[in-house]
Amino acid sequence: MIAYIIRRVLQGVLVLAVVGFVAFAMFRFMGNxxxxxxxxxxxxxxxxxxxxxxxxxxxVPIQYLxxxxxxxxxxxxxxxxxxxxxxxxxxxRLPATLELAFVSAVIAVVFGIVLGVxxxxxxNGIVANIVMSATLVGVSLPTFLIGVLLIWxxxxxxxxxxxxxxxxxxxxxxxxxxxxxxxxxxxLVLPAITLGLYQMxxxxxxxxSEMLExxxxxxxxxxxxRGLPDKTVHFKHxxxxxxxxxxxxxxxxxxxxxxxxxxxETVFQWPGVGLLFINSIQFVDIPVMAAxxxxxxxxxxxxxxxVDLLYAVVDPRLRLQ
Amino acid sequence: MSIPxxxxxxxTGVQPVSRPSSSHDEPLLAVEDLVVEIPxxxxxxxxxxxxxxxxxxxxxxxxxxxxxAGKSITGAAIIGLLERPARIASGSVRLxxxxxxxxxxxxxxxxxxxxxxxxxxxxxxxLNPLQRIGDQLAETARQHLDISRAESRDRALLALQExxxxxxxxxxxxxxxxxxxxxxxxxxxxLALIGEPVLVIADEPTTALDxxxxxxxxxLLKRLCLERGTGVMMITHDMGVIAETTDRVAVxxxxxxxxxxxxxSVLVNAAHxxxxxxxxxxxxxxxxxxEGLVQIPGAMPGLLxxxxxxxxxxxxxxxxxxxxxxxxxxxxxNDSDVWCWVASQPQQARHD
Amino acid sequence: MSSVQPTLKPSISSRxxxxxxxxxxxxxxxxxxxxxxxxxxxxxxxxxxFAPWIAPYTPFDPASLNLMDGFTPPMGEGMxxxxxxxxxxxxxxxxVFSTILYGMRLSLFIGLSAVAxxxxxxxxxxxxxxxxxxxxxxxIMRVADIQLTFPSIMVALLIFGIARGLIPAEYRDQMAVWVxxxxxxxxxxxxFARTVRGxxxxxxxxxxxxxxxLIGRKPRQILFRHLLxxxxxxxxxxxxxxxxxxxxxxxxxxxxxxxxPPTRPSLGTLISIGQDYLFSGEWWIxxxxxxxxxxxxxxxxLLGDWLRDALNPKLQ
Numbered sequence: 010m011i012a013y014i015i016r017r018v019l020q021g022v023l024v025l026a027v028v029g030f031v032a033f034a035m036f037r038f039m040g041n042x043x044x045x046x047x048x049x050x051x052x053x054x055x056x057x058x059x060x061x062x063x064x065x066x067x068x069v070p071i072q073y074l075x076x077x078x079x080x081x082x083x084x085x086x087x088x089x090x091x092x093x094x095x096x097x098x099x100x101x102r103l104p105a106t107l108e109l110a111f112v113s114a115v116i117a118v119v120f121g122i123v124l125g126v127x128x129x130x131x132x133n134g135i136v137a138n139i140v141m142s143a144t145l146v147g148v149s150l151p152t153f154l155i156g157v158l159l160i161w162x163x164x165x166x167x168x169x170x171x172x173x174x175x176x177x178x179x180x181x182x183x184x185x186x187x188x189x190x191x192x193x194x195x196x197l198v199l200p201a202i203t204l205g206l207y208q209m210x211x212x213x214x215x216x217x218s219e220m221l222e223x224x225x226x227x228x229x230x231x232x233x234x235r236g237l238p239d240k241t242v243h244f245k246h247x248x249x250x251x252x253x254x255x256x257x258x259x260x261x262x263x264x265x266x267x268x269x270x271x272x273x274e275t276v277f278q279w280p281g282v283g284l285l286f287i288n289s290i291q292f293v294d295i296p297v298m299a300a301x302x303x304x305x306x307x308x309x310x311x312x313x314x315x316v317d318l319l320y321a322v323v324d325p326r327l328r329l330q
Numbered sequence: 331m332s333i334p335x336x337x338x339x340x341x342t343g344v345q346p347v348s349r350p351s352s353s354h355d356e357p358l359l360a361v362e363d364l365v366v367e368i369p370x371x372x373x374x375x376x377x378x379x380x381x382x383x384x385x386x387x388x389x390x391x392x393x394x395x396x397x398x399a400g401k402s403i404t405g406a407a408i409i410g411l412l413e414r415p416a417r418i419a420s421g422s423v424r425l426x427x428x429x430x431x432x433x434x435x436x437x438x439x440x441x442x443x444x445x446x447x448x449x450x451x452x453x454x455x456x457l458n459p460l461q462r463i464g465d466q467l468a469e470t471a472r473q474h475l476d477i478s479r480a481e482s483r484d485r486a487l488l489a490l491q492e493x494x495x496x497x498x499x500x501x502x503x504x505x506x507x508x509x510x511x512x513x514x515x516x517x518x519x520x521l522a523l524i525g526e527p528v529l530v531i532a533d534e535p536t537t538a539l540d541x542x543x544x545x546x547x548x549x550l551l552k553r554l555c556l557e558r559g560t561g562v563m564m565i566t567h568d569m570g571v572i573a574e575t576t577d578r579v580a581v582x583x584x585x586x587x588x589x590x591x592x593x594x595s596v597l598v599n600a601a602h603x604x605x606x607x608x609x610x611x612x613x614x615x616x617x618x619x620x621e622g623l624v625q626i627p628g629a630m631p632g633l634l635x636x637x638x639x640x641x642x643x644x645x646x647x648x649x650x651x652x653x654x655x656x657x658x659x660x661x662x663x664n665d666s667d668v669w670c671w672v673a674s675q676p677q678q679a680r681h682d
Numbered sequence: 683m684s685s686v687q688p689t690l691k692p693s694i695s696s697r698x699x700x701x702x703x704x705x706x707x708x709x710x711x712x713x714x715x716x717x718x719x720x721x722x723x724x725x726x727x728x729x730x731x732f733a734p735w736i737a738p739y740t741p742f743d744p745a746s747l748n749l750m751d752g753f754t755p756p757m758g759e760g761m762x763x764x765x766x767x768x769x770x771x772x773x774x775x776x777x778v779f780s781t782i783l784y785g786m787r788l789s790l791f792i793g794l795s796a797v798a799x800x801x802x803x804x805x806x807x808x809x810x811x812x813x814x815x816x817x818x819x820x821x822i823m824r825v826a827d828i829q830l831t832f833p834s835i836m837v838a839l840l841i842f843g844i845a846r847g848l849i850p851a852e853y854r855d856q857m858a859v860w861v862x863x864x865x866x867x868x869x870x871x872x873x874f875a876r877t878v879r880g881x882x883x884x885x886x887x888x889x890x891x892x893x894x895x896l897i898g899r900k901p902r903q904i905l906f907r908h909l910l911x912x913x914x915x916x917x918x919x920x921x922x923x924x925x926x927x928x929x930x931x932x933x934x935x936x937x938x939x940x941x942x943p944p945t946r947p948s949l950g951t952l953i954s955i956g957q958d959y960l961f962s963g964e965w966w967i968x969x970x971x972x973x974x975x976x977x978x979x980x981x982x983x984l985l986g987d988w989l990r991d992a993l994n995p996k997l998q
Contacts, residue, residue, distance in 0.1 A: 236443030268833035
C-alpha cells in the first residue's frame with residue numbers, strides 16, 4: 010500500500026516536471042520575452058539589464074530550475090498584456106472558478122449516479138430508454154451550445170435569470186462568494202447547469218454500464234439466489250461494487266470540469282481563471298498561459314492522487330497490498 | 331475422479347437423522363415438461379426442452395451431462411434465476427406440491443434462499459467482495475428467519491462453525507478475499523443453508539476447487555444436508571461426484587433428460603445408449619482392469635442444430651427410423667425412466 | 683477450364699450480397715437508429731461537399747452582399763434587394779442557409795482531417811510501441827499517459843495557443859484552419875495508440891507473425907501487412923466517436939474566438955456571431971447553425987454507438 014502511494018506520488022512528480030518544462034519552454038522560447046516586456050523603443054542597455062535580471066544569460070537547465078523554483082513560490086512573472094503580476098491575477102479570479110466547478114461537480118455526481126442507477130435497473134423500461142436517448146443528445150451538445158440555449162430560454166425569453174457575470178458577492182470565510190447573495194446564487198444557476206450537464210450525462214452513462222456489468226456478476230446472482238430483495242441487491246451490493254471505477258472517472262471528470270470551465274466562463278462572462286486563460290491565448294500572453302498550465306497540472310496530479318487513495322477506502326482488497 | 335473420503339465418511343457412521351423419503355405423496359420437487367427458450371437473432375433456442383424429473387425429500391439427485399446439456403439452466407429455471415432473454419416457455423416446477431415457476435416478488439424471494447438454497451460453481455466470484463462475510467450471512471438469515479439483528483449475528487457464527495471454518499468468531503469480520511478457495515466454498519454452503527431450506531441446488535460445487543479440497547467440500551455438503559433432511563440437486567459433469575454422492579441420477583443430453591434412475595443401476599447397467607456411451611468413456615475407479623476408454627463418435631449438437639426426433643440419433647449406433655422423426659416417450663426399464671425408442675428392445679450383440 | 687472460372691472468381695453481385703449479409707450489415711439493417719443517423723450524416727456530407735452548387739448565395743463575396751438585406755427573418759424578403767432568404771440573413775445581409783453550408787463544409791473538413799491525422803499518428807506510434815517494445819514503447823506510452831492526464835480540449839487549446847505564439851501575427855488568420863487540424867489531431871492520438879499497441883502486442887506473439895519474421899519479412903512489412911488489418915475494427919470505432927469529438931472541439935474553439943476566423947466562419951463561429959443577436963430578437967442567426975451542429979454531432983455519435991455495439995462480440 011505504501012509502495013503503491015509512493016509510486017503514485019513519483020508518477021505525479023514526473024508529470025509535473027514535464028508540464029513545468031513545457032511551461033518553461035513556452036515562457037523562454039516562444040516569442041521574445043524582452044521584446045514583449047519592454048516594447049520596441051527600449052535601449053540596448055535596458056534590454057541587457059532585463060536579460061540579466063530575468064536570468065536569460067544563465068545556462069538553460071539553471072533557468073529551468075529557477076523557473077520551477079519561482080513557480081513553486083507562486084512567482085509567475087508579469088502579464089505581457091497589462092503588466093500586472095500573474096499570481097495576483099490568478100488569486101483574484103480563482104474563487105469564482107472554484108465555486109462554479111464545485112457546484113457543477115455536485116450536480117453532475119449526484120444526478121449522474123441517481124439517474125445511472127435508475128436506468129440500469131429499469132434497463133428495458135420506457136422512461137429509462139427516453140433518459141438514455143436524451144443523454145446521447147446531451148453528449149452531442151457542445152457545452153457552449155447548452156449555455157447559449159439556456160441563456161436564450163431562461164434569460165432572454167423568460168427573463169428569470171441573469172445571462173452573464175457573477176452577481177453580487179458576499180464574504181464567506183474570508184472568500185468573495187456568490188453563494189451568500191440572492192443575485193449571486195441566481196447568477197450561478199445557469200453556468201453551473203451548463204458546466205454540470207455534460208459531465209452528468211457521462212457519469213450517468215458510466216454508472217449505468219458499470220452497474221449492468223456488476224448486475225451480471227456471480228455474486229449478484231448469488232445475492233438474488235439467497236432471496237435478498239431487489240432494493241438490497243441493487244443499492245447495497247451492486248452500487249458499492251460499481252463505485253470503484255466510477256470514482257476514477259468522477260476524478261477525471263473534475264479535471265474535465267476544470268477544462269470546460271474555460272468554455273462556460275466565456276459563454277457567461279464569468280470572471281474566473283478560465284476566461285483569463287482564453288484571453289491570454291487570444292493575446293498570446295505567455296506568462297499567463299504558462300501559469301495556468303502549471304496550475305492545471307498541479308490540480309490534475311492531485312486529483313489523480315486523491316482518486317488512487319479513495320480506491321483503497323472503497324475496496325478492502327487494495328488495502329492489503 | 332475418485333473420492334476416498336466420501337465412502338469412508340458414510341461408513342464411519344454419519345447416518346441420516348431423518349430421511350422422509352416418502353412422508354407425503356408429493357415429491358419434494360417435481361419438474362414437469364419444463365421448456366426454457368432463448369429468442370436470439372438466429373432463431374429460438376431451447377436449452378431446456380421438455381425436462382421432467384422428481385426429487386424426494388432428503389434425497390440427493392445428481393444431474394449429469396456435457397457442458398451445454400442444459401443442466402445449469404434447469405437449475406436456474408427452478409429458482410427463477412434465468413437471465414433475460416431466457417424464459418420458461420412451458421411446463422411447471424412444484425416444490426412440495428406448490429407451483430413455484432410463476433412466482434414473483436416476495437413469494438419468489440421466500441423460495442430463493444428460504445426454501446431452496448443455492449451453491450454456485452466458483453466461490454471466488456459468488457461472494458460480494460466488498461462485504462464482510464458475517465454481514466452477508468446475517469443479512470441472509472434476517473431475510474428468511476424471523477429474528478433480530480443480534481440473533482442473526484449468532485446464527486451467522488453458528489453457520490460458520492457448522493461448515494468447519496476455524497476460529498469462526500474472528501472470521502465473521504473477514505472479507506471474502508481473505509479466505510482460500512475451499513474455505514470460501516464452505517462460506518457459500520453456510521449461506522445456502524442459513525435460511526433453513528428444504529432443497530439445495532448445487533451447481534458444480536467443486537469444479538472450481540483444488541482437487542485436494544474437492545472431496546472435503548463435497549463430504550461436508552452431503553453430511554449437512556443429510557443431517558437436516560435437505561434434498562439436494564447436484565449438478566455436475568463429473569461421474570466421480572455422481573458415483574460417490576448421489577442416490578439417483580438424471581442424465582441430460584441436448585436440453586433433454588435421457589435417463590433417470592437409481593445411481594448404481596444407471597452407472598452399472600444403463601439403458602439409454604447415450605448413458606452407456608458416457609459410462610464407457612469414463613474411467614471406472616471400481617474396476618482394477620485398465621479398460622480401453624470408448625469414445626462416442628461425434629459431438630453434442632449446438633442449440634441451433636438439434637436434430638429432429640431423438641437428439642442423440644445421429645451419434646447412436648442403434649438408431650432406428652423412428653428415432654429420426656419422433657421424440658421418444660418415457661419408458662420405465664428396471665428402476666429407471668428412459669427416453670429412448672430402442673432401449674427396451676433386446677440388445678443386439680455388441681463388439682465387446 | 684473456362685467453365686471453372688466463374689466459381690473461382692466470385693462475381694461482383696455475389697460479393698456485394700456477401701457484404702449485405704455480413705453480420706455488420708445485418709445489424710445495420712436491423713437498427714433504425716443507425717440507418718436514420720447514416721442517412722442524416724450522408725445528407726450533411728453531400729450538402730457540405732456540393733455547397734458551392736447548392737448554396738443560393740456566395741456569402742463571403744463582399745460584392746454580392748447587400749447590407750440593406752441585413753437581419754431579414756426566415757422566408758422574408760430582403761429590404762434592399764427583395765430576394766427571398768429561406769433561413770433569413772445575418773447582420774451583414776449574408777444568407778444564413780448559405781453560410782451554414784459553407785460553415786459545415788469547413789467544420790467537416792477540419793474534423794475529418796484532424797481525426798485522420800490523429801488516427802495515422804496514433805496507429806503508427808501504437809504499432810511501433812507494441813511491435814518494438816522496450817524503451818521505445820515505454821517512451822511513447824509515458825507521453826500518452828501524461829497527455830491523458832489532461833482533457834483533450836485543454837490540450838487542443840494549449841497547442842493552439844503555442845502555435846499562435848510561434849506564427850507571426852500577420853499569418854495567424856490564414857493558418858488558423860491548419861493550426862486547428864494540428865491541435866485537435868494532436869489532442870486525440872492517444873486513444874488510437876493505446877488500442878493499437880494492445881492489439882499489436884497480442885498479434886505480434888502469434889504464429890503467423892513469427893512465421894513472417896522467420897521467412898525474412900521486414901518489420902515494416904509485418905507491421906503494415908499483418909498487424910494493421912487486425913486493428914482496423916477498434917480503430918474505426920474510435921475514429922467515428924472521435925470525429926464527433928473533433929467537430930465539437932472545433933466548434934468550441936471557434937466559438938471561443940480562438941479557432942476559425944470570422945472571415946471564414948465554421949459552425950462554431952456562426953453560433954458565436956448568433957449569440958450576439960439573441961437579445962435583440964434575431965434568433966434565426968443562432969438557431970439554424972446550432973441545429974446543424976447538433977444534427978452533425980448527434981448523427982456521428984449515434985453511428986459510433988451503433989458501430990461499437992455491432993463490432994463487440996460480447997453483445998451478440
